[in-house]
Amino acid sequence: MAADDLMSSQKSHRTRKSGPTMRKKSEIDKKKRGVADNKQPNPRAFSVRSVVKAKRLKIRAVEKEQRRIHLPTADRTYGEPPPFVVVVQGPPGVGKSLVIKSLVKHFTHQNVPEVRGPITIVQGKKKRIQFVECPNDINGMIDCAKVADLAILLIDGSYGFEMETFEFLNIMQVHGFPKVMGVLTHLDKFKDVKKLRKTKQRLKHRFWTEIYNGAKLFYLSGLIHGKYSQREVLNLSRFISVIKFHPLSWRTSHPYVLADRLEDVTPPEKIQMDKKCDRNITLYGYLRGCNLKKGMKVHIAGVGDYSLAGVTALPDPCPLPSAAKKKGLRDREKLFYAPMSGIGDLLYDKDAVYININDHLVQYSKTDEVNGEPANKGRGKDVGEDLVKSLQNTKYSVDEKLEKTFINLFGKKTSASSERKLEEDAQSSPEGSDTESSEEFQSGDEVDDHEMDVDSNDGKIKEKTELRGGRLRRKAIFKDEDSDEDGDDDNDDEEAEDAESDGNEDEDEDGEDESVSDSQDSDEDDVEESEDKVLGNISKWKEPLKEKGRKKNPNLMQIVYGASASSATALINENNEISDDEDFFKPKGEHSKNLGGGLDAGHVNSEDCSKFVNYGNLKNWKEKEVCEDIRDRFTTGDWSKAALRNKNSVAGDEGEDDELYGDFEDLETGEKHNDHENMESGTNEDVEAAERRLKKLALRAKFDAQSDKSELEDDDNDNGDGINPRNSEAKEPGFVDKLKEELEIRKQMNLLELNDLDEDTRIEIEGYRTGTYLRLEIHNVPYEMVDFFDPCHPVLIGGIGFGEDSAGYMQARLKKHRWHKKVLKTRDPIIVSIGWRRYQTIPVYAIEDRNGRHRMLKYTPEHMHCLAMFWGPLVPPNTGFVAFQNLSTNQTGFRITATSVVLEYNHQTHIAKKIKLVGHPCKIKKNTAFIKDMFTSDLEIARFEGSSVRTVSGIRGQVKKAGKNMLDNNAQEGIARCTFEDQIKMSDIVFLRAWTPVEVPQFYNPLTTALQPRDKTWTGMKTFRELRSEHNIPIPVNKDSLYKPIERKTKKFNPLVIPKKLQAELPFASKPKNKPARKRPDLDARRAVVMEPEERKAHAIVQHYKLMSKVKINKKKAKEQEKRKAYEAEKAKKEVISKKRNREERRERYRTEDKQKKKMRRGQD
């Protein structure tokens, strides 16, 4: 109770609800709870003060955001991406090779003794890199810039930037700007840390102004034991691996190959006959850009245009590891491939297999073999190892083996699955002895030799697997032989026959045939082979049967294109089939004139008519029954049936194949031959389902892309300039989104369609995919290319698009480079690098006038764009190019003279230049005058009738007609009658201002830098200036154009005479006042003045004062002069001293400069 009372008696605490204390408390409380304080110290300072300004700001923000968005581009690279090209560039002596070496060492743990040509390495599970060292001459730099995905610019930090770096940057900017990263080296030369830091800062900012704010500049602090420190190389490699590449428009529309290997495949006899005969070469490299079709023309940079004599896909020499779920790469998978540097273990080729082993690795002996364990554990299993081991154990000589070798028919056509099986077999039965393996190897070679004459359009990937498969297969056969010797003869026969048939097949091999048989063989021949062994000859009769089964496939492709593609035998078959299958691919009743007729060679003159109707056998559509057939094609019919019709296109595959391709069963063995093994398995799906799947795929891909992009943006953001683009990401307009989705869906659709096709048809249809390793055969290349081949210079092979091999006039927007010191002169040859090409051409510069006229310019403007018209092989509009005047390496100054972009091309030029015709009047009649000297003939006058003329004094006029008949008879030709607005004088000069078209010379000269020693500078057409200085010809001077001092006689005017009569009438003021001259001076002058004594006194005083001041001033002047003299003397003394100092300074400077130059020259040598 008491307590209760106590409680009740006490007043409960009343918290304050207002007042300064409370305010303070609540603020603290808020802070504790993490509620942001919205109140700003001065809220009005940040509010919208001006609506107009706010609106403008908003518009600006939106515009900025829009500018950030790019139109999405379609990505049409479907295959495995080719290795990214990382070009390492820098001035000589900056450490390019060392960087590549250390990076390769880091990625693959291999030492590269010498960097020559591209080096391909597997960098990650999904990424490969190709390192290219950029040579020091400008041609190599151009070619490198055209292929680079990432350019690493090496800069000597101790020296600073050199021109090469900026030249390379400019070249890259013009040919689509790949990613760029700068690396500073030689930083260990700085002893002073502060100076180092300052230099870094300075170089970084200079680098940023050239590229963009935040461009990556990496520092390699110095060498440790002649190598860069591992940590730094690791960091550098990480930077390289995270860089994302964006597609460049020229490259995505043109296929190109950076060759990493070149072979001369000219028959040796031919070379022996004539050492300078044209060569056949093969070039190897990854296909990049876009798909390459067989008939495409290519441009080899520095050589010329060639058509591809043969293209084959080779197995990837540096394949990505299998997609097993594991972290990182195994050591075995860290492959690298650099055939020009002479490294890489195995070279697969169409013609041979090359094994390359380092000397210190060749130490196998029999004892190793006995031990069974490879001694060389460090390197793991060497690919060449087995082969070499087997070579060691050869018992028989080559000739002996040749006699014993056989060729297996089915060995050629092994698909991957069967091969795997066989490999497993091989692994499970390792008792295959030495002799076997050696035989195997040998025979493999034999097959290889045999395949030499297989036509080149065969898929190359196959050939490789065949090669290996063939070898493995033979092993099994030999085992059989070994076990039962008596069956040997039989087998021999069979083999021989097989070989024969093989040869035949080779002969009439075409893409189709193989594709059909291929799929079958894959699952057949395992069984078949065993069967062969068991049944021997019996199974042979089945072969034609099988053939028939295969051939039954009525391929429309062969019928349409067949005439040229397949051989004669195949054609006959097809022709037979035509009669078989006409009912579905031929219009009814058009028997005689149908496809067969079209195939005929005799119909070359058939009428060109797209309509194809025969009124003869029209059905009687009036009858209801007839109409019922197509009832469902109308909306009045059965909709479900009609829908089924469309669905059939996808779902109908199965059924159609059944009846068409005629699966047949071998009754004897009960094995079934299926033709459509390779057909799409999930054909039963609905169209909608397929579509849905497609969309899903597209969405997923899009999502992936977006996440990538956001990452990318993060990157950009990190080194970007503080503006956060992420918040605007969400607001990305729907239009772009939609476009992206559409593109993605299209890509997925393409993939779906293309994956349906078998390999050969796919290549036929879309060409070789990007990322395949190709072997390009090119015939009739000048021998110099092989002779002067230098692996250090990149060999770029670029595909030529439609119409890009024909020459024409191009108009470009050109700007002289701001660092090039001189302006360019019209008709002075320049060397341009445009598209894949480099050539010399003669441009004519022009500028567009207000009225759309292109006025010729003698020189390019100093700081402005102008138009350039030149002749050369056409490139599509919007292609950039750079121009050079001199390619020599020892030139100082900036070599890039201009950068430019092609606007359009045309068959004619519309450039005009001003022309002034000058004439003199020979007769004047009031306002009409006859002008001579202006024209040379009356015909010329006729051309200019009606054009306006003008005199020097500004009287305008018009040309009327030839004035011959108006003058006396013996007047010369070319006198024009002109009328003026006023009478002109005989002393007047008459001008006619006109425009005359300027012709652009049809000249272009491709650079053939690959056909000469690389250290020689290519010389083409010379400029006037060069020729003049060479031949010591002075610049011709037109005397009339020289400036002379103007001599003007002073004009003498006659005295003005006013007539008496007029004088009389003039007012007095205007009348001439003729006073006669006085003989005596007037009174004022004659009068003498006498001063008063007072006045005289004053005058005297004034005189005194004046004298005094004069003396004073004189004194002062003398003093000043003295002072000045002293000062001058002092000054002269000082000057002498400073002059002396200056001279010494200059001398010092020159000395150091000379030293550096010498050093540089030495470095280049």
Add this chain to the structure above:
Amino acid sequence: MGKTTYKRLKGSQSFRQRLLLATLSSTPIIIDEIRADDMIPGLLRHEMSLLRLFETVSDDCVVEVNETGTRLKYKPGIIMGGKNLVHSCALTRSMGYYLEPLLVLGLFGKKPLSIRLKGVTDDPKDLSVDTIRNATLHILKRFGVPSEGLDLKIEARGVAPEGGGEVLLTVPNVQSLTAVQWVEEGMVKKIRGWTFSARVSSNFEHSMRFAARGIFNNLLPDVHIFNDHKSGPAAGKSPGYGISLVAETTAGCYISADTAVSCGRTEETGEIDVERRERKPAEDTGVEIASCLLQEIEKGGVVDSTHQGLLFILCALCQQDVSKVRVGTLSPHGVETLRNLKEFLGVTFSFRPDPSTGTVILTCVGSGLINLSRKLS
């Protein structure tokens, strides 16, 4: 590159396509042995006229024909397009002959094309202008050609032998064509027709319409045939009449059939008997064309057999994406087109027959041709 290398071809077959594809891919060609063994050797009048037309539309193209006209050297120039062009076609073939290549050519010009063609508007051999207007232009639109500026205006009719017709064709230019996936035929939802009569009684038209409608009665109620009776200068110089029928499906496919009958005297032409046979009652013509249309519908495909060639060309000119189209039985013209495409553009089609419907599905990857002559803005 100083010397141009010519592609060598033989004979006069598919002359239009060869010229068209040579121009688009800028391949110079030489055609030898053009009707060398014929009674009338060399190029015919309409072929010469076509060459003239190519010269008008493009700049800087070089055409050389030898004296007998059996050898043609053609070096394509730059397709210019442009306004206010006029071309008078030879009267041996109708305008369909010229319009078919011109439609494609105009797309890849420097400027939008607007050309006035004079001559024969309709004949039984080629597409009639009505069909081009109502079916062919729709096919173009499928490939991403903007519908603004794509038009064919028939200003005067003219039938063989005298002609006198006049049409105004306008074609916009494109950067590139977009690939299509066009396999759904749909169901015919309506049939439209256009008949015309020039310098003859409009009774011909009425009887044709009546007869044609009679055929469709069993199948579709939505049939409407417009008539176009011309007289005076708009009717051309020769009497004649004709009909063009277009069936539109639910999937936006247009299937057409057409013909024209000339009532003029045709003694001087060599093909008298053909013309003679043509002079049957107008009802029969109507029935015939209606039956033809149904036949085309029966064959299936997204276009009729006449348009197959055009369809293939457009597919091959697309961006480097996969195009997939369904056509009925391949017509000889279509097959020839496919071969020409392989020859000039290197585009190969793959075929998948669909026997349940009797159609063929063709797939190809476009050549990625872009309009190079268009100026960079």
